[in-house]
Amino acid sequence: xxxxxxxxxxxxxREYEAGFVTDxxxxxxxxxxxxxxxxxISAIKQEPEWMLDWRLEAxxxxxxxEEPTWAAVDYAPTDxxxxxxxxxxxxxxxxxxxxxxxxxxxxxxxxKLGIPLREQEFLAGVTNVAVDAVFDSVSVATTFxxxxxxxxxxxxxxxxxxxxYPELVKQYLGSVVPPKDNFxxxxxxxxxxxxxxxxxxKGVRCPMELSTYFxxxxxxxxxxxxxxxxxxxxxxxxxxxxxTAPMRDENQLHAAVVELVILADAEVKYATVQNxxxxxxxxxxxxxxxxxKRADCRGNRxxxxxxxxxxxxxxxxxxxxxxxxxDDSAGKFFSVAVTTNCQQADTGTKMIHLGxxxxxxxxxxxxxxxxxxxxxxxxxxxxxxxxxxxxxxxCDSLLLGDKCGAHTFPYVEVKNPTATLEHEATTSKIGxxxxxxxxxxxxxxxxxxxxxxxxxxxxVFDELPMEFAVEANRLMEISLEGSVx
Amino acid sequence: xxxxxERRQEALSLFEKVGLPNKRDENWKYxxxxxxxxxxxxxxxxxxINIEGLGMVDLDAYRMVFINGAFDAAQSSLPDEVNIVSLxxxxxxxxxxxxxxxxxxxxxxxDEPLFNGLMALNAATASxxxxxxxxxxxxxxxxxxxxHVSNQNNVIRHGLMLGEHAQAQVIxxxxxxxxxxxxSNCVTALILKNGASLEHSRLxxxxxxxxxxxxxxxxxxxxxxxxxxxxxLGASLSRTDLVVNLSEQGASxxxxxxxxxxxxxxxxxxxxxxxxxxxxxxxxxxxxxxxGRSHAVFNGKVVVHEGASKTDSVQSNGNLLLSKHAEIDTxxxxxIYNDDVKCAHGATVGQLDDKQLFYLRSRGVSEEAAQExxxxxxxxxxxxxxxxxxVRRYIEKAAFAKLPHSEGIEGLLGE
Numbered sequence: 001x002x003x004x005x006x007x008x009x010x011x012x013x014r015e016y017e018a019g020f021v022t023d024x025x026x027x028x029x030x031x032x033x034x035x036x037x038x039x040x041i042s043a044i045k046q047e048p049e050w051m052l053d054w055r056l057e058a059x060x061x062x063x064x065x066e067e068p069t070w071a072a073v074d075y076a077p078t079d080x081x082x083x084x085x086x087x088x089x090x091x092x093x094x095x096x097x098x099x100x101x102x103x104x105x106x107x108x109x110x111x112k113l114g115i116p117l118r119e120q121e122f123l124a125g126v127t128n129v130a131v132d133a134v135f136d137s138v139s140v141a142t143t144f145x146x147x148x149x150x151x152x153x154x155x156x157x158x159x160x161x162x163x164x165y166p167e168l169v170k171q172y173l174g175s176v177v178p179p180k181d182n183f184x185x186x187x188x189x190x191x192x193x194x195x196x197x198x199x200x201x202k203g204v205r206c207p208m209e210l211s212t213y214f215x216x217x218x219x220x221x222x223x224x225x226x227x228x229x230x231x232x233x234x235x236x237x238x239x240x241x242x243x244t245a246p247m248r249d250e251n252q253l254h255a256a257v258v259e260l261v262i263l264a265d266a267e268v269k270y271a272t273v274q275n276x277x278x279x280x281x282x283x284x285x286x287x288x289x290x291x292x293k294r295a296d297c298r299g300n301r302x303x304x305x306x307x308x309x310x311x312x313x314x315x316x317x318x319x320x321x322x323x324x325x326x327d328d329s330a331g332k333f334f335s336v337a338v339t340t341n342c343q344q345a346d347t348g349t350k351m352i353h354l355g356x357x358x359x360x361x362x363x364x365x366x367x368x369x370x371x372x373x374x375x376x377x378x379x380x381x382x383x384x385x386x387x388x389x390x391x392x393x394x395c396d397s398l399l400l401g402d403k404c405g406a407h408t409f410p411y412v413e414v415k416n417p418t419a420t421l422e423h424e425a426t427t428s429k430i431g432x433x434x435x436x437x438x439x440x441x442x443x444x445x446x447x448x449x450x451x452x453x454x455x456x457x458x459x460v461f462d463e464l465p466m467e468f469a470v471e472a473n474r475l476m477e478i479s480l481e482g483s484v485x
Numbered sequence: 486x487x488x489x490x491e492r493r494q495e496a497l498s499l500f501e502k503v504g505l506p507n508k509r510d511e512n513w514k515y516x517x518x519x520x521x522x523x524x525x526x527x528x529x530x531x532x533x534i535n536i537e538g539l540g541m542v543d544l545d546a547y548r549m550v551f552i553n554g555a556f557d558a559a560q561s562s563l564p565d566e567v568n569i570v571s572l573x574x575x576x577x578x579x580x581x582x583x584x585x586x587x588x589x590x591x592x593x594x595x596d597e598p599l600f601n602g603l604m605a606l607n608a609a610t611a612s613x614x615x616x617x618x619x620x621x622x623x624x625x626x627x628x629x630x631x632x633h634v635s636n637q638n639n640v641i642r643h644g645l646m647l648g649e650h651a652q653a654q655v656i657x658x659x660x661x662x663x664x665x666x667x668x669s670n671c672v673t674a675l676i677l678k679n680g681a682s683l684e685h686s687r688l689x690x691x692x693x694x695x696x697x698x699x700x701x702x703x704x705x706x707x708x709x710x711x712x713x714x715x716x717x718l719g720a721s722l723s724r725t726d727l728v729v730n731l732s733e734q735g736a737s738x739x740x741x742x743x744x745x746x747x748x749x750x751x752x753x754x755x756x757x758x759x760x761x762x763x764x765x766x767x768x769x770x771x772x773x774x775x776x777g778r779s780h781a782v783f784n785g786k787v788v789v790h791e792g793a794s795k796t797d798s799v800q801s802n803g804n805l806l807l808s809k810h811a812e813i814d815t816x817x818x819x820x821i822y823n824d825d826v827k828c829a830h831g832a833t834v835g836q837l838d839d840k841q842l843f844y845l846r847s848r849g850v851s852e853e854a855a856q857e858x859x860x861x862x863x864x865x866x867x868x869x870x871x872x873x874x875x876v877r878r879y880i881e882k883a884a885f886a887k888l889p890h891s892e893g894i895e896g897l898l899g900e
Contacts, residue, residue: 397819
């Protein structure tokens, strides 16, 4: 079975010959967490002293914190001492030699997603595939890389950035999600091993969707990843993490932190497609995905949008948030979350309006099937000085099956009389009349449900980069397979 | 010791165990109950209050008057044929063997929805209340008006039971005659049997220093219908927990709330509706108008349990902020464990519509008057569902008086 590290390895080797490869060759740490482990991780990464201090401080604070229990999810307590916090990727010789050895279930899924054969081999981690052969990845990637450099965009693993661009990292790392922010963020600060770093200089429009680039590299995987994106004044970037293809990953706990810093007139679009292993139909196994994502619109007229399609993971705990500090800044959140079988998701967003004329939009679509439980938990806060702030929230839930649950917990706090806020939420199942209408016109029941579900999610899919929107549609169909009728 | 006393003892030990709610409790996140601690200590002497001219004097109704938490039979007028007595009277007349039913009224468990220490304290220390039991198929021909007048701490516990297909209208009114600090702690427990129908209004107009803690518990049987109007005008801190259990098929409830606040008033309503049976309906409509440094909290939770198919639930919450320092925290929650439901909720926060203001101004209405009219219209929508016009007029006038610049157009209200 392929692990993410293997994929990283395939690409990393080619892409980051200097910084990345050395990491890969280091050893695996035994399970357990202590200051020594953190020192070790820091040493493997060849990090400067200040970074180690930062990690240790976070770790010491983490020791004083309690794991939060307020989310509407239910899982056995995690033993943080049984996790290995640094593991070198497995050697690629462990991988299957050809697609014939790959789990046929996985292949079926790839096929349905319409992933080309070559790419399938790559995703499944087949050993003898030359990386070059993977849909021209290297040539494309290299072209991209030079184009980015030309524009002045920095895009590299964060471990590399810590060494190469310490000033930028020092200035911004932890400034949006402080190390003491919450239990999982503190843990991440202490033990994160990699992630991406993006810096778009003043006035630069990133010449390509980093999503496109990213898809080829798929490097944004790892157990405790840390992403930092900085859009300087007037800059623009669109970024996509994850992949529609199911990634089999042995790490049970994922606690990522993503920080976006958006200065005046800049715009960041961040899209996520998450399809990690959700466990089997009885809820055994699966990834725990506990993520802290936050964007800080520091300058006037800064804009940010979060788009997420969440179909994987046994448990998702994730609230991409926007702090709208700058006047006229705007935040958007578009989300589709699908939970089936025994999956649980507690997800939503926070919109903190601090500046004047700040705007936010929240569109959240939840689909719950089987025995899954899903919650929307959101906060819209209009501060005292948020003159003429505006929010529109719509969160709809669709229920398929009589054993699933969908819950809504929207917090609204308004301290300014000129602020305007609208919140709407509905929960329903697919109407019998809608199904009848479609079936009467010759669609199968499943086809009709798929069409209705896709229509339900359209507002969000429209926000995704085009090629992902198509895949996201197919992904929905696959996720909901068997939950109809 | 009889059963009732036993229950009250249990409630007291429960309160001693859990104490006052604190901000770590998610249900008390926005309301600081710690300031109630001092009030619990106040020990007032039972002074007589002259209630002449207080309350809704022109209302044609049966009356029950409670002065500082004690039933005042002389000022009350009750029908002979219906079973309405004061709780204290009932308690003293019931034999130990028959006390089982009454004991239920004092039973408090920590597992109840929106449980907090104050409700246990109420069961333990309630001095009196109304005990109303309507026989099957009986209709109370006049509303029952329960007037509470206080100038010190009072703890009241009402129990109402409507038999099958019984109908009634109940108005609870809270006034205080002194401007001192004191705490009212009132629980109203209602049981609606099959097909029963109750319209329940609750008007809270206590003094600006008062704290008012209330809990209304409703258990609804098959095809029963419950309408609640909660109007909050007074008190410095007021908190109401409204808990409705739609436990059998076809039950329906409508919960309406109106807060008109100014100064430093803090009002918090938590509603919880449990749909445990199929084909039940719940409609909720809350409006707040906030001026000064007032702070309103609304938390509406609807839980649709497994098996509660064909649930129809709508919740809406509108908030109008008139001042820079006012604050609203609202949280309309849905918890749904069944797929065959139709649930919606909505919340808005905003200002008066510029277009509507312009329309009125272009027709010669002054700016203040136009604002006033629109504010009033916004608030009045909730009251429009009240069936008793005398009560509605009384509330409208009281609410209107709280709005700034109300002088000019009060006449529009009529008599």
